Amino acid sequence: MKIIKKNFDKSMIDTISFIVIIISLFFVPTSIDGNVIHNAYLYKNLFFIGFILIYSFIRGKYNIKALIIISFIHLIIWIFTLSTIIFTTDTFRLSLASYSVIIALSLLWIVRFESDISINYFHKIFNVVNIILLLWGFGIIGEIPWVKDLTLSYFSQYSDYTVDVMLNYNKPVISFGTHSIASFHFFMLFLMNLYTIKVKDKGTAINHIFMWFYLFVNLMMLSNTSFILSAVMLFTILWVNKKIQLSLVIIPVSLLTIYYLVSSGTLDLYINRLLYAENNGFIGRYANGLFATNYHYILNYGGIGLFKSPDTGIRLTDSGYIVLLTMGNIPLLVAFFYSFYLFLSNNIKNRYKLYIFLTFAAFEFAATWLILDVRAAYLQLFVILYINGLNNLYND
16 A cells, blocks of 8 residues: 555645645535535535545555544444334434434544645645635625625525525625534634744734634624634734733723623623523523433433434434434543544644644534534544644744
């Protein structure tokens, strides 16, 4: 196999793969004339499986420890799947499409990619992506008709009305469908620009500009997730640039704003919504009945494996942690996130791997994304290629 690998131009392979990842992550249509392509979910998963098999064969090595843990994950899932068949009388439907995401993640997480990433026109490609996504977001915020029509026609997803609702509020969800998932992607792109600045020793002016633009676009998402991530973005910008004078302005303004919100009662309303709203509040989501049926099956049957049933009230969205517990209880939850951290540790050789892991893990409290959408796998690969590519360009 080593002889075969030597026949490939590594730079060409990395560049082509980087472009494929970017297109698959940001620009693949999910609808036609606003009608969701329902089979696209499975097709995207199968394409990633084929892609990662080829790329890992050429530019990766399989990790035995990761392979053992991944095998344990699949064993847990199938044990609970079979126990559901044997011990429950409720009507369930096997979800092989969902399992294809787990297979895709498994094939990714068992690989230790070669670290000598070499991508032609590296910064130009990344900067073009930043510009397109930001202009797209500003086009939605600015209510440019053809931008909103294009988004609705070709990037509707989850349901035929989800993106329509987002666009009615001018939320710059671009190709991501919902405000929470879009906010998370903007935050990760913000982090990649931040990493560029750190590695290049203050980077370029355009990376600083992109960070501010991502902060603004993220704020315009107007969701709990976007507000929290925007606060982290602002703190990060001030910390990176050591803007002490700017901090002296922002802190008093923030305190005055909080005082106004408290005195007017607005803050109390927002906190109640943040914590207690049935669908979006943290306590409302986890403690007040949204996952009541999930808790019933977790406590009484341990889990249901690969099954799902719209008739029983089981929710397989809104929390990655609850979904993993519903599928395979605590053993699956622990093995899944340990495998993810091991994958990042094998492929990112600096302290940023922990920050990236915690960012992904924290987002799973707000949405079921890591285990549900193959774009999460593309984003992981994008981050690894970008970080290792930068390290090779500027730290050699």
